[in-house]
Amino acid sequence: MTKTDIRPVKLPDDKQETANHALTRVRAYLAEHQEASQVTVTVQDGGDREPLALPREAVELLASLLAHLGAGRAVSVVPSDAELTTQQAADMLNVSRPFLIGLLDAGEIEYRTVGTHRRITASSLLEYQRRDDHRRRGVADELTQLGQEMGMI
Numbered sequence: 001m002t003k004t005d006i007r008p009v010k011l012p013d014d015k016q017e018t019a020n021h022a023l024t025r026v027r028a029y030l031a032e033h034q035e036a037s038q039v040t041v042t043v044q045d046g047g048d049r050e051p052l053a054l055p056r057e058a059v060e061l062l063a064s065l066l067a068h069l070g071a072g073r074a075v076s077v078v079p080s081d082a083e084l085t086t087q088q089a090a091d092m093l094n095v096s097r098p099f100l101i102g103l104l105d106a107g108e109i110e111y112r113t114v115g116t117h118r119r120i121t122a123s124s125l126l127e128y129q130r131r132d133d134h135r136r137r138g139v140a141d142e143l144t145q146l147g148q149e150m151g152m153i
Contacts, residue, residue, distance in 0.1 A: 008074030
């Protein structure tokens with residue numbers, strides 16, 4: 001098994017405008033060529049220009065990356081089947097490792113044990129995040145409704 005590197009990449013401020021400009025061009029191309037299953041770009045290496053065919057899905061992912069990078073956010077690309085250590089998973093959720101262990105022990109997140117170590121797939125982690133976000137939105141909606149009923153909002 002290869003080690004998964006989840007270190008985020010963040011563009012320096014002076015390169016964010018370049019990312020935003022590229023995003024505008026990529027989005028325009030995708031909008032104009034909605035039927036295209038692949039996109040051909042030209043790669044320039046020194047004086048040589050060479051066409052490169054990319055799957056549409058890869059270009060759509062690139063547009064998403066450019067949007068986040070151009071907005072100054074750090075981005076990590078993690079395959080959904082990547083197995084993460086408990087520390088990597090905790091970092092992705094922005095929680096402490098002991099808190100994550102509690103979630104694992106409570107059955108909130110699926111994991112497997114390799115020897116004495118726990119491994120969490122990125123897809124299991126994302127599924128937990130989706131469920132948790134949905135639960136939080138529901139609680140916030142209930143609080144808003146309660147506040148309205150009490151005349152506080």
